[in-house]
Amino acid sequence: MKKRYKLIGKFLRESFRQSKIKSIICCLIMFVLTLLSVFLPIILQRIIDVAIGGKNASALFVYGGVYMAVMIAIAILNMLQQYNLSYLKTKMTIRYKYLLLKKLSTFSGAYYSEQKSGEVLNIIDNDTDMVENYGIDLVFDFVRNVITSLFALSMLVHIQSTILCIIIGIQIITIVVQSKFSRVLANKTAEVREQSGKVYNIIEQYISNILEIVILKARRYFLIHYLKNEGEFARKGIRLDVLFSASSQSATFLSSLTTILVYIIGGMEIINGSIQFGELIAFQQYTAMFIGPCMGLLKINESIQRVWVSLDRIYGFLESSSTIVQNNKGLKIPDHVTQINMKNVNFSYSNNKILKNINYKFRPGKVYALVGATGCGKSTIINLLYRLWDVESGEITINDKNIKEYNLYSLRKNIAIVSQNTFLFDDTIENNLTLNNNRIKKEDYIETCKRIGIDEFISKLPDGYQTQVGENGVKLSGGQRQRIAIARMILQSKDILIFDEATSALDNITQEYILDNLRQYYENRIVIMIAHRLSTIRKADEIVVLNQGKIVEIGNHESLMQKKQYYYQLVEERSV
The missing domain is CATH 1.20.1560.10 (ABC transporter type 1, transmembrane domain)
Incomplete structure (x- = not known):
């Protein structure tokens, strides 16, 4: 009472x-x-x-x-x-x-x-x-x-x-x-x-x-x-x-x-x-x-x-608490991220060991691809970086500081993710691109859309950028939704960019066009891709191959194919 x-x-x-x-x-x-x-x-x-x-x-x-x-x-x-x-x-x-x-x-x-x-x-x-x-x-x-x-x-x-x-x-x-x-x-x-x-x-x-x-x-x-x-x-x-x-x-x-x-x-x-x-x-x-x-x-x-x-x-x-401890008075992410370092990272979920002693560094200016069979831990690495979960042991650092020391909002604010399941608001294309950020000017989002080859399609719509996309973008095709999501990510101008099967709904020609046009944009940023499509993986500067929660190979496409080990096997089996 x-x-x-x-x-x-x-x-x-x-x-x-x-x-x-x-x-x-x-x-x-x-x-x-x-x-x-x-x-x-x-x-x-x-x-x-x-x-x-x-x-x-x-x-x-x-x-x-x-x-x-x-x-x-x-x-x-x-x-x-x-x-x-x-x-x-x-x-x-x-x-x-x-x-x-x-x-x-x-x-x-x-x-x-x-x-x-x-x-x-x-x-x-x-x-x-x-x-x-x-x-x-x-x-x-x-x-x-x-x-x-x-x-x-x-x-x-x-x-x-x-x-x-x-x-x-x-x-x-x-x-x-x-x-x-x-x-x-x-x-x-x-x-x-x-x-x-x-x-x-x-x-x-x-x-x-x-x-x-x-x-x-x-x-x-x-x-x-x-x-x-x-x-x-x-x-x-x-x-x-x-x-x-x-x-x-x-x-x-x-x-x-x-x-x-x-x-x-x-x-x-x-x-x-x-x-x-x-x-x-x-x-x-x-x-x-x-x-x-x-x-x-x-x-x-x-x-x-x-x-x-x-x-x-x-x-x-x-008043319920999250298992993620949020240091709301913690450090802010620096203006320029110079490296992400995973040190002896282990993680389990429901008593299943997902990641085992992961050690790896991500640096700006390179495109990284995480490759492996389903369930090998690719998406888990992204989830740990975003702090949806915390590591079981080991640590992840940004600029040599544990990500737990950073303000959670600041951490997530500096990471942009485009996933396979693209989400769009039931609003205009413009608002989905800018997310009502007044600092993003019209010429900025038009130029970005041109870069990824979707401006022509949008301009032909009766209402152009003011077109309502419907609930979760139902009025657009899967490829169009993904391109809008990629444009939105670029406009956010974050230091850490993550593509999680972000081009799965695009044909190879469109994908090649987008990836080639975005190369210049990647220069000072850390770019991580999760993909099963070989044409996407081949564009990566460094491919990190995972198997059963462990990193088993690292290299570019040509060097890994020459080794004829696990990556070669995945390619031959059309697993990538």
């Missing part, structure tokens, strides 16, 4: 920091609204006992006018309050989503390999929406309910203390019953949220891989799998709804019992001449003001169970 309210307290502090002025305005409006609401039964009592009972027409108009003025003021203040609360809620939701998306990019490669995207989407989408819909409102409702109930209680003591004792007794029973419900509701809500994440993940997988599913004719498998999990989600959701309904109905019954007892006992007091009719009406309204907020507090407790589950998932994600 302590953890729940600690999380909610943290949420409130962060919410109020988003706009202190609007938060203060909301508090002031809430206080004024409470005072005006408590004032209404007094006016109503005067209308009944003084104006109507005393047959005083002028008093009737005066009190009636005051009553209407208070109601208008309440309506206006409620609208202002809703505006300010909506502003605070929306701003906080945007902040949460921004922080979650930002955090998502800081994890290790193991996290990206194992984490189900649907679960993350559920947190970013559904949990933030839950907090937006209930979070800040709960606080103001809670404070307003407490103040209102205390004011109402003081008025009830003043009017009729006997009936008040009965009301308090029923409220104690209500609190006990609702507290029993709240504990069960908290657990069941967590179960529903967990199952919702599973369903979300299944749907996300289906949408993301729809083409493969159609080709595999796996729709039936997916639908059965989906219905099974959706059915479990529905069953848990129905049970939760029934529990919420039972909680609500029990509270409603006890509230109705209180109301009828007030009228019965109050009616007897009127018959006995102890109170006037207007006082009974005022008492009934103050009773509603006392019970309503008390019930509201119980309802808030139910909502807190929902919000707490979402906040727990949100903050759990934001």
Whole structure:
């Protein structure tokens, strides 16, 4: 319980920091609204006992006018309050989503390999929406309910203390019953949220891989799998709804019992001449003001169970640590990288030895090719350099300093990678090239596109560089996407360039044209290529041949072919 309210307290502090002025305005409006609401039964009592009972027409108009003025003021203040609360809620939701998306990019490669995207989407989408819909409102409702109930209680003591004792007794029973419900509701809500994440993940997988599913004719498998999990989600959701309904109905019954007892006992007091009719009406309204907020507090407790589950998932994600230790105050990568040195590097994944005692230096001005059979460790070297994983033993240095000493953001910022699975944003070609970097001028990206032979194609499009490429570049061919990705990498002007099967979708002639035109660009940079195509490998100045996690040969194409060892075997077997 302590953890729940600690999380909610943290949420409130962060919410109020988003706009202190609007938060203060909301508090002031809430206080004024409470005072005006408590004032209404007094006016109503005067209308009944003084104006109507005393047959005083002028008093009737005066009190009636005051009553209407208070109601208008309440309506206006409620609208202002809703505006300010909506502003605070929306701003906080945007902040949460921004922080979650930002955090998502800081994890290790193991996290990206194992984490189900649907679960993350559920947190970013559904949990933030839950907090937006209930979070800040709960606080103001809670404070307003407490103040209102205390004011109402003081008025009830003043009017009729006997009936008040009965009301308090029923409220104690209500609190006990609702507290029993709240504990069960908290657990069941967590179960529903967990199952919702599973369903979300299944749907996300289906949408993301729809083409493969159609080709595999796996729709039936997916639908059965989906219905099974959706059915479990529905069953848990129905049970939760029934529990919420039972909680609500029990509270409603006890509230109705209180109301009828007030009228019965109050009616007897009127018959006995102890109170006037207007006082009974005022008492009934103050009773509603006392019970309503008390019930509201119980309802808030139910909502807190929902919000707490979402906040727990949100903050759990934001505060989770990566296996990659990030030295955010570490060194920045130098303006010019003079070497990358791998010293006795070993790495295992899931108890499988991937790299074994790797020793090698990469220097600027050369094009390096990493070659070997599938699973030999080529991509792992790149992942370790990018610090998606950390080495098991040994070290990787840049300019003679361990890469762990560098600020992680600075390290990754200085490495540009183009992979086989090229990613493009659902945006214009221009924005995909520049990534909204205002320092990249139009003439720069046009010149770069000319260099890799794609400017002519883009210029012939109806909207040219403003053409929308569609989701993940679906409106372009694989080769066109790869060339845009290569152009984007060049425009980033990084010291370390990595091509991971980056030209796999290009024909040999186009590939030759691009590689030849980029030679001048490589001069002061470290260029590492992973490729299976011989025409790509032959262009490398130095080929690093890996076999079962070890470097077995080093040289250029001609020298390695003359040795007639492992590389020669790969070429002959068309493995490269």
